[in-house]
Amino acid sequence: MLTWSTMLYGAALSALLAALLAAATGPRRPAVIATVAVAALAGPLAWNAILHAAHGAQFFTDAPIALLPASWQDTGSGVFAIAATALALGVGPLAAGSGRRIATLATLAGLAAFAIDVYLY
Template structure:
């Protein structure tokens, strides 16, 4: 089970990577979209890991036996929660008048960033 310091570290790192990824894709043109995605990338993993900690979900931390991509259910949950938070935040917020496909692509980038950070960096 990971502690609060590691949970917060992972949330901050996920936010940083997602923000940089969105800024690169958007070339800095949509600061509110970048900020919303960054916030979602922090809140998703933070919420998921807080749930696992409260529920004593130790079994979620078992990595898949894949050397190249040792993903666990815990890692997957971080990505899914970031994707959900980004979808809601972007779809109801700064991209509410944009095509759904655009909001979905940006939300997917946020989810993938959180997943990759979780798998490889904490």
């Protein structure tokens, strides 16, 4: 099981990578980048807190693939980041924006959280 400090570390790295990816795509609106970062932090943190509270150690079994040793825990972090980002952007700074832009940014946040989980902790 992950410790709280490890969960916070991973979530912070996910937020940083997601913000960098958001800044690299399209207009650099600070409110959008900040929202992506906060949601990419909150999603994986929420998922890992759920696993911690439920004693979900079985979710941490990595796939036997050297190039992509993903676990269900890693996947959940990505899914929660996508959901949190889409929701935050949809009711926040991109409420009147395009669904395609929201989906793109949410996917980037999810990929950031997934990659950080798989390869950095």
